[in-house]
Amino acid sequence: MKKIAIIGSTGSIGTQSLDVIRQHSDLFEARVLTANNNADLLISQAREFKPDAVVIANESKYDYVSEALSDLPIKVYAGSQALCDVVEMPSVDVVIAALVGFAGLPSTISAIKAGKTIALANKETLVVAGELVTGLAWKNKAPILPVDSEHSAIFQSLTGEGKNKIEKILLTASGGPFRNLGQEELAHVTSEQALKHPNWSMGAKITIDSATMMNKGFEMIEAKWLFGVSPDKIEVVVHPESIIHSAVQFEDGSVKAQLGVPDMRLPIQYALSYPDRLHLEASRLNLFDIGALHFEHPDFERFRPLKLAYNAAHKGGNMPCILNAANEVANLAFREGRISFPKLSEVLEITMQTATFSATPTLDTYYDTDVEARRIAEEFCQ
Ligand SMILES: NC(=O)C1=CN([C@@H]2O[C@H](COP(=O)(O)OP(=O)(O)OC[C@H]3O[C@@H](n4cnc5c(N)ncnc54)[C@H](OP(=O)(O)O)[C@@H]3O)[C@@H](O)[C@H]2O)C=CC1
Numbered sequence: 001m002k003k004i005a006i007i008g009s010t011g012s013i014g015t016q017s018l019d020v021i022r023q024h025s026d027l028f029e030a031r032v033l034t035a036n037n038n039a040d041l042l043i044s045q046a047r048e049f050k051p052d053a054v055v056i057a058n059e060s061k062y063d064y065v066s067e068a069l070s071d072l073p074i075k076v077y078a079g080s081q082a083l084c085d086v087v088e089m090p091s092v093d094v095v096i097a098a099l100v101g102f103a104g105l106p107s108t109i110s111a112i113k114a115g116k117t118i119a120l121a122n123k124e125t126l127v128v129a130g131e132l133v134t135g136l137a138w139k140n141k142a143p144i145l146p147v148d149s150e151h152s153a154i155f156q157s158l159t160g161e162g163k164n165k166i167e168k169i170l171l172t173a174s175g176g177p178f179r180n181l182g183q184e185e186l187a188h189v190t191s192e193q194a195l196k197h198p199n200w201s202m203g204a205k206i207t208i209d210s211a212t213m214m215n216k217g218f219e220m221i222e223a224k225w226l227f228g229v230s231p232d233k234i235e236v237v238v239h240p241e242s243i244i245h246s247a248v249q250f251e252d253g254s255v256k257a258q259l260g261v262p263d264m265r266l267p268i269q270y271a272l273s274y275p276d277r278l279h280l281e282a283s284r285l286n287l288f289d290i291g292a293l294h295f296e297h298p299d300f301e302r303f304r305p306l307k308l309a310y311n312a313a314h315k316g317g318n319m320p321c322i323l324n325a326a327n328e329v330a331n332l333a334f335r336e337g338r339i340s341f342p343k344l345s346e347v348l349e350i351t352m353q354t355a356t357f358s359a360t361p362t363l364d365t366y367y368d369t370d371v372e373a374r375r376i377a378e379e380f381c382q
């Protein structure tokens with residue numbers, strides 16, 4: 001039995017992880033569940049899965065959760081430090097890192113230091129501090145298994161390839177809901193339109209990131225750290241159907257890809273069952289129904305955040321951390337209707353030019369950078 005902590009169990013990845021556990025209750029059990037604000041969902045998840053512990057990060061909701069679970073032998077904790085403590089519990093083997101944003105970094109680092117297996121959905125952890133996080137994982141023998149669909153596809157394509165050299169990674173992108181819009185039209189798009197992803201149902205932050213293609217830029221950086229491939233060898237391929245989840249080209253020219261319907265339960269389950277595959281009760285890919293698959297080059301001008309991610313990756317140091325912080329601020333500002341779609345890219349660019357650069361950041365540098373870059377980005381969102 002694998003004992004699992006889901007950090008962010010009330011989110012899109014968290015609830016789909018629980019569905020996988022529900023389908024395989026003979027193999028997996030949820031021992032820790034956590035939420036930020038959604039106390040009611042956390043309580044109902046706890047009643048169903050009976051974990052050892054739950055955390056409600058928003059401390060003002062502690063009494064409410066604690067009272068609601070008082071008839072069960074479940075420990076209730078509150079606050080962000082508790083997220084770091086619960087992942088270290090001896091009763092946990094695997095930590096599903098399913099928080100969104102920089103907020104996911106501390107608990108993922110704690111889990112790595114405790115030598116747990118990490119099923120990583122929180123890509124921002126690797127965007128912000130990829131070198132440090134992968135170094136710690138190596139030192140503490142804590143495997144990082146990708147949950148992000150593209151990285152799971154790359155990981156699956158690399159399985160069995162040993163030390164065979166990667167010539168190129170083909171990182172597929174849906175292109176988002178604005179793929180066919182010109183600059184003029186992009187100036188007037190709304191957050192409501194951006195929140196309608198063509199193929200995936202996900203949390204709000206990543207859905208906006210898909211619309212700006214910041215998501216693909218972050219995934220390029222995530223792939224760099226997970227697979228040790230330079231950004232120059234990671235090519236973004238716009239593939240509107242989201243059926244090919246990504247591919248690897250080897251030095252003999254052979255290309256291996258992983259295909260499937262867009263359903264995150266598949267990569268989540270693979271990260272939990274690796275190296276085995278398990279039955280998944282879900283719909284199946286039918287190529288006859290799909291008929292044709294399409295591919296395009298990305299447009300780095302209309303989707304400037306993708307270009308900025310390559311710039312940040314080449315610059316290195318704390319630059320991706322600056323970009324991430326600016327994006328968290330600008331993403332929210334766009335979602336709340338405070339800035340336009342083109343302004344979002346401007347906020348990223350100006351913050352990258354203004355925040356203090358460090359070529360050799362430590363963990364403390366990342367925390368300081370996050371604070372400084374958020375302050376700068378907030379000013380430009382006014
Ligand atoms: N959704 C998807 O299909 C995919 C997501 N990912 C990545 O996975 C991660 C999670 O995404 P997603 O599930 O969509 O996000 P959601 O917004 O749906 O869920 C986020 C989860 O984190 C909790 N949370 C948010 N902020 C905090 C905080 N400051 N402190 C403690 N808990 C917090 C939320 O709690 P509450 O519910 O109480 O607010 C919720 O449980 C992201 O990094 C995303 O990029 C990657 C590939 C696909």
Ligand SMILES: CC(=O)[C@@H](O)[C@H](O)COP(=O)(O)O
Binds near residue numbers: 148172173175264
């Ligand atoms: C499901 C998943 O992994 C998302 O990251 C998804 O890929 C987003 O789609 P885009 O390709 O539009 O960014």
Ligand SMILES: [Mn+2]
Binds near residue numbers: 150219
């Ligand atoms: Mn993805």
